[in-house]
Amino acid sequence: MTEALLGFGAIFLLAFLRVPLAFAMGIVGVVGMGLTRSWPAAFYSTSQVVYETGFAYTLSVIPLFILMGNFVARAGLAHELFRAAYVFIGHLRGGLAHATIAACAGFGAICGSSIATAATMSKVAYPSMKKLGYSESLSTGVMAAGGTLGIMIPPSTIMVIYGIVTETNIGKLFAAGVVPGLLTALAMMAAVVVVTSRDPEHAPPGEKSTWSERWVAVRGIWGVLLLVMVVLGGIYGGVFTATEGAGIGASGAFLFALARRALTWKSLFQILVESARTTAMLFTLLIAATVFANFVNFTSMPGDLKEWITHLGLSPPMIVAAMMVIYVLLGTVMEELSMVLLTIPLFFPIVVSLGFDPVWFGVLIVMVIQIGLISPPVGMNLFVLNTLLPDVRLGTIFKGVWPFVVVQVLMLMVLVAFPILSLWLPSFMD
Amino acid sequence: MNRIFEWACGALAATALFCIMALTFFDVGGRKFASASIPGSLEVTELLMVVVIFAALPLVSIRREHVVFDSLDHVLSPPLRRVQAALVNLVCGALLMALAWLMWRTAGEFAQSGETTAQLKLLKAPFIYGMSVLCGLSGLVHLLRFVLRRPDVPVQPQGDRP
Numbered sequence: 231m232t233e234a235l236l237g238f239g240a241i242f243l244l245a246f247l248r249v250p251l252a253f254a255m256g257i258v259g260v261v262g263m264g265l266t267r268s269w270p271a272a273f274y275s276t277s278q279v280v281y282e283t284g285f286a287y288t289l290s291v292i293p294l295f296i297l298m299g300n301f302v303a304r305a306g307l308a309h310e311l312f313r314a315a316y317v318f319i320g321h322l323r324g325g326l327a328h329a330t331i332a333a334c335a336g337f338g339a340i341c342g343s344s345i346a347t348a349a350t351m352s353k354v355a356y357p358s359m360k361k362l363g364y365s366e367s368l369s370t371g372v373m374a375a376g377g378t379l380g381i382m383i384p385p386s387t388i389m390v391i392y393g394i395v396t397e398t399n400i401g402k403l404f405a406a407g408v409v410p411g412l413l414t415a416l417a418m419m420a421a422v423v424v425v426t427s428r429d430p431e432h433a434p435p436g437e438k439s440t441w442s443e444r445w446v447a448v449r450g451i452w453g454v455l456l457l458v459m460v461v462l463g464g465i466y467g468g469v470f471t472a473t474e475g476a477g478i479g480a481s482g483a484f485l486f487a488l489a490r491r492a493l494t495w496k497s498l499f500q501i502l503v504e505s506a507r508t509t510a511m512l513f514t515l516l517i518a519a520t521v522f523a524n525f526v527n528f529t530s531m532p533g534d535l536k537e538w539i540t541h542l543g544l545s546p547p548m549i550v551a552a553m554m555v556i557y558v559l560l561g562t563v564m565e566e567l568s569m570v571l572l573t574i575p576l577f578f579p580i581v582v583s584l585g586f587d588p589v590w591f592g593v594l595i596v597m598v599i600q601i602g603l604i605s606p607p608v609g610m611n612l613f614v615l616n617t618l619l620p621d622v623r624l625g626t627i628f629k630g631v632w633p634f635v636v637v638q639v640l641m642l643m644v645l646v647a648f649p650i651l652s653l654w655l656p657s658f659m660d
Numbered sequence: 661m662n663r664i665f666e667w668a669c670g671a672l673a674a675t676a677l678f679c680i681m682a683l684t685f686f687d688v689g690g691r692k693f694a695s696a697s698i699p700g701s702l703e704v705t706e707l708l709m710v711v712v713i714f715a716a717l718p719l720v721s722i723r724r725e726h727v728v729f730d731s732l733d734h735v736l737s738p739p740l741r742r743v744q745a746a747l748v749n750l751v752c753g754a755l756l757m758a759l760a761w762l763m764w765r766t767a768g769e770f771a772q773s774g775e776t777t778a779q780l781k782l783l784k785a786p787f788i789y790g791m792s793v794l795c796g797l798s799g800l801v802h803l804l805r806f807v808l809r810r811p812d813v814p815v816q817p818q819g820d821r822p
Contacts, residue, residue: 248733248748250726253755277766280759284710284791285784287702290680293712297681470688477684484681502674503719510673510716511725565727 234531237262237522241572251568252518259521266528279520283513287473289394293509294476295385298461299341300501301483302454305492308350310450311336316358317447320436324426326362327372327433328419330355334376335415336451338383339458340483342390344603348377348611352618365432366622368425371630374611375418375638378600383411384462385476388567388596391516393472395523395571396578398588400472401465402656406589407596409651414600414641421633457482466659512567519571526575536580546584550591551646553577554598558639561602565610569602570595586649593652597642605635666722669715669794676711683708703777710787714794721752721801742809749806756799763792 237258244254256276264272283289302308315332319325330351337347351373359369381388384404393400426433439447461479464470470478487493493501526532539549560569581591603611606628616624645651687701720726736744767788775784 245729246732248728248730248744249751250728250748252726253752257751257755273762276759277762280763280791281766281788284713285706285787286709287706290684290705290709293677293709294681294684297677469692474684474688477681478688480681481685499670499674502677503670503716506670506673506677506712506716507719507723507725509677510713510720511727513713514717514720515727565729568727 231529231531231534233262233266234526234529237525237529238572241522251565252514254518255515255522255568255572256518259518259523259525262522262525263528266525275524276521279524280517283517283520288471289513291390291400291473291476292387292512293505294473294480295342295387295390296508297501297505298385298476298479298483299343299346300505301480301487302337302340302457303346303350304497304501305483305487305490307340307451307454307486308333308337308354310447311454312351312354312358314447314451316436317439317444321438323430323435324368324422324433325436326355326359326364327368327422327426330359330369330372331376331379331415331418331422334373334379335383335411336454338380338411339462340385340454340479341380342385342387344378344380344600345610345614347380348373349614349618351376352615356619362434362436363432364434365429365630367626367630368422368432369630370615370619370622370627371632371634372418372422374604374609374615374627374631375421375634376415377611378603378638379411379415382407382414382593382596382600384408384465385472385479386596387512388570388599389592390472391512391567392570392574392592392595394516395519395574396588396592398592399659401468402589402659403592404462404472405466405655405659406593406652408655410593410597410641410645413644413651414597414638417637417641418634421637425633453486457486466655468659515567515571519568519574522572523575532576532579535576536583539580546586547646549584550581550586550594553581554594554642554646557595557598558601558605558642561598562605563608564602565608566599566602570599587653589656590649590652594642594645597638597645601635601638601642604631604638606631662722665797666719669718669797673712673715673719676708676715680705680708680712700777700780703779703782707777707782707784707787710791714791717794718798718801721756721798726752746806746809749802753799753802753806756795756802760792760796760799763788763795767792 240258241254244257245251260272260276263275312329312333315329316326319328319332322328333355334347334351337350341347355373356369384407386404386407389403389407390400392398393403457479460482461475464478465472465475557569582588603609606612612624612627612631615627616622683698683701683705687698691697733741767785770788771785776782777784
C-alpha cells in the first residue's frame with residue numbers, strides 16, 4: 231500500500247515540476263517496479279508493454295478515428311451541419327446557440343474529440359453569433375460545452391482508450407454513449423433557454439428560414455449522415471468491429487474530402503501528420519499508464535483499497551457516487567485523460583467487484599471528463615477557445631460556461647441514478 | 661537540418677497511416693463483398709502502427725505536445741522557469757534514451773531468435789530497431805534543448821486532444 235501511495239505522490243510531484251505526465255508515470259512505474267520487484271523484471275515488463283502496445287492491430291482504431299474527424303473537419307462539413315441546424319431552430323430566441331449545440335452533436339458523431347469539436351465550432355459558429363450580437367460569454371460558453379459532446383456521442387477517443395485499458399467492448403461503449411449524449415445536448419439547450427430568458431438582448435433570434443431553404447440545407451449534409459450511418463450502424467449492427475469501422479470511416483471521410491476538392495497534397499500531408507502526432511501523444515500516455523498500472527497492480531494497494539471500502543459499509547451506489555465526486559473535483563485542476571488513466575487501476579476493480587457494468591462506468595467516466603474539460607480553472611476546452619479567439623478574455627469564457635457545468639453535473643447525477651439510460655442501447659448487442 | 665528531419669519523420673508517419681487506412685478499407689471491403697480478404701493485412705497493420713507511433717514521436721517532442729501540468733507556470737519567476745525547463749528536458753531526454761537502449765536490447769533478442777510475423781514471415785527485429793532509433797532521436801530533441809538552453813516557451817497544446 232505504502233509503495234503505491236509513494237508512487238502516486240511521486241507522479242504528482244514530477245507533474246508539478248512540469249515533467250510531462252506520460253514521462254512522470256513511466257519513470258515512477260519503472261522505478262517503483264525496480265525497487266519492489268527487481269530491475270531485470272522492471273526492464274523486461276516495460277519493454278514488453280512498449281512492444282505489445284506498438285504492435286497491436288486493434289489499437290489502430292485510435293489513429294483511424296482521429297483521421298476520420300480531421301478529414302471531415304477539413305472537408306468543411308461543420309459549416310453545413312451548422313447551417314442545417316440553423317435553418318430549423320435559428321429563429322428561436324438563442325437560436326444560434328441552440329444550432330451550435332445541435333451542430334456539435336452532429337459533428338460529435340464523426341469526430342471523437344472534444345477539443346477538435348470546440349475548435350471547429352469556433353471557426354463556424356462564432357462569426358455568426360458575433361454578427362448577430364450574441365454576448366461573448368454565452369457564445370464561447372456554448373461552444374466549449376457543446377464541444378464536449380464530441381467524446382460522448384460516438385465515436386469517442388476517450389471511450390476507445392477506456393475500452394482498451396479495461397478490456398471493455400468498444401462497440402458497446404459507443405452504443406452506450408448515444409442516449410446520454412443526446413440527453414446532454416437537450417439539457418444544454420435547456421440551459422440556453424434559461425440563460426437567454428434572463429438576458430434576452432444577448433441572444434437575439436435569427437431569421438426564420440423557408441422550407442425550401444431547409445431542404446437545401448438538409449441536402450448539404452446527406453454525406454455526413456451516410457458516413458455516420460455506415461460506420462456507427464455497422465459497428466452497432468455487428469457488421470464490423472470498431473477497428474474495421476474506423477478504417478471504413480477514415481476512408482469514407484477521405485473520399486468525401488477528395489470529392490469536395492478540399493484536399494491538396496499539402497493539406498493531405500498535414501492532416502496525416504497531425505493525426506499521427508496526436509496518436510503518438512496518446513500512445514505515450516497509454517504506454518506510460520500501463521507501465522504504472524503494472525506497478526500499482528503488483529502492490530497491495532488495489533486489494534487494500536477494496537477491503538477498506540467494503541469495511542466502510544457504504545452501499546454500492548454511494549461508492550460510485552463518491553468516486554464521481556472525487557473525479558469532478560480532480561477534474562477541475564487536472565488534465566482529464568491522465569486523471570482517468572491514473573485512477574483506473576484503483577477504481578475499476580472496485581466497480582466491477584461491486585457488480586456494476588463496466589460499460590455504464592465508462593459512460594460515467596466520459597461524463598466526468600466532459601465536466602473536467604469545461605470546469606475552470608483548468609478546462610482544456612476553455613483554453614483552446616481562448617487561444618483561438620484571442621479577443622475574448624478567459625474570464626469571460628469562465629463566466630459563460632458556468633451554466634453548462636451545472637447542467638453537466640446534473641446530467642452526471644441522472645446517469646448515476648439511472649444506468650438504464652446508458653445500458654439500454656447496448657443491451658440489444660448481445 | 662531541423663526541417664528535413666521533421667519532414668522525414670512526418671513523411672514516414674503519414675505514409676504508414678495512409679497505408680493502414682487503405683489496407684483496412686480494402687481488407688474489410690474485400691471480406692464483406694467479395695469474400696476475399698488481403699492475406700496478412702492484420703500483421704502489416706501492426707507493423708505500420710509501430711511506424712506511425714514512433715515516427716511521430718520526435719515530432720511530438722519538437723512541438724512540445726506532450727501533456728504537461730502547467731498551472732504553476734505563473735507562480736515561478738522567468739529565470740526559475742528556465743532552470744526548470746532545462747531540468748525537465750534532461751529528464752525527458754534521459755528517459756527516452758534509456759527506452760531506446762531497452763528497445764535496442766529487445767530488438768537484439770528478436771534478431772537472434774529470428775521471430776517473424778505469423779502469416780507473411782516478415783522479420784520483426786528491424787521494426788523494433790526502428791522503434792529504438794526513433795525513441796533515441798526523440799530523446800536527442802530534449803537533450804539538444806537542454807544543451808542549447810533553448811527557452812522552453814510554454815505553448816498551448818494544439819491538435820486533436822480528446
